[in-house]
Amino acid sequence: MTVSTDSKKPNLFQLVGYYLGKRLPDSMLDWVREDLTGPGATRRVMLRVMVPALLILAPFWLVPTAMWVRASMTIPILIPFIYFSHALNKIWRKHMLRVHHLDPDLIEKLERERNAGKHQSYIERFGPRPD
Template identity: 50%
Template sequence: MSDNSAPQRPTAIQYLRYCYGRPLPPELRDWVRNDLAGPGATIRMIVRAVVPTTLILAPFWLFPTDFMTRLSMTFPIWFMVILFAHALNKVWRTHMLRMHGLDPELASAQKRQRDAHIHRSYVERYGPRPESADQRSDDI
């Protein structure tokens, strides 16, 4: 007798392919939704970029040279990977949500919930925005 209440997880091969842009089967949609829009999604995406970069840069630390030379060979690359991973995080998560047939607005749902009190106080103070106002996708 199998336990169907446990959430399904991708296999190791499926997970590696998913990390680098391949879609998962439709039965794993709940896992994908939590992975891309749940708590910690931003950190998970940055770690997925940093781990392979660290593995590639690690051999440079084996060169027989001083600490500052090793640091100057690896840190700029590593730092830029973190910077770009953070900058493109929402774009990548939105793309992956679309690829899996999920609502791309889920990528910013936590931010909208976190900032909802700001928007409510704006409405209380100035009234609702007019219908003729340009509505952006990040507006609540």
Template identity: 45%
Template sequence: MKPSLPQRIRYICGGTLPASMSDWVLRDLTGPGAARRYLMRLLIPILAPLCLFLLIPGPLWMGLAMMALLYLPLIYFAVALMYVYRRHRLVAHGLDPALADARERERAAAERAAYERRHGR
């Protein structure tokens, strides 16, 4: 079941969805494209207020430089805190926070099994 438009807007702004939508939340936070969706939800809306720097009198490069001084660290910290954010959102929806890195654990287990097969352990 997918959330309605008002539910989706509330979800994007940090609200929680009903327990009946836990599967959708899990797919949204841990499924394919989760990192892309997270970054788009955070980085695209902030561009509108940053464009106000372009209204400051002076050369265009100055407004763009001021935008970059705020936007580049935002990108850095958004990527750095993505895992923490996912775990927080899973806990807020009553899901196990360990699901945030389930794919990485599966990949590590597969690598370990392949290593043991190759080297006879």
């Protein structure tokens, strides 16, 4: 089985490598840019972090004990995973943009464009920010 590098989307092996932080071929840069900056990028990255955590914690739910004991074994571990995946989301996305030699500030640029209407409304209502 050969791995094609001319494709626009990664195959399964390339996708797993990408999820682990490896660089994809230049032919897939548009896909990478959309994955890291497009709609739902934050959600996708958080889910990618949650999958290994859930796989590690799932066996604890097979322990024959009360539900509250299972919850007390897993929830204190799961909460930091959720917290840190959200807190480090932009940092990881910027890192992956750098790995692919794309502009890491693209994330902020797109957010500013998305929120331009809110900022303009604020300026019209309260005036420009004093510097």
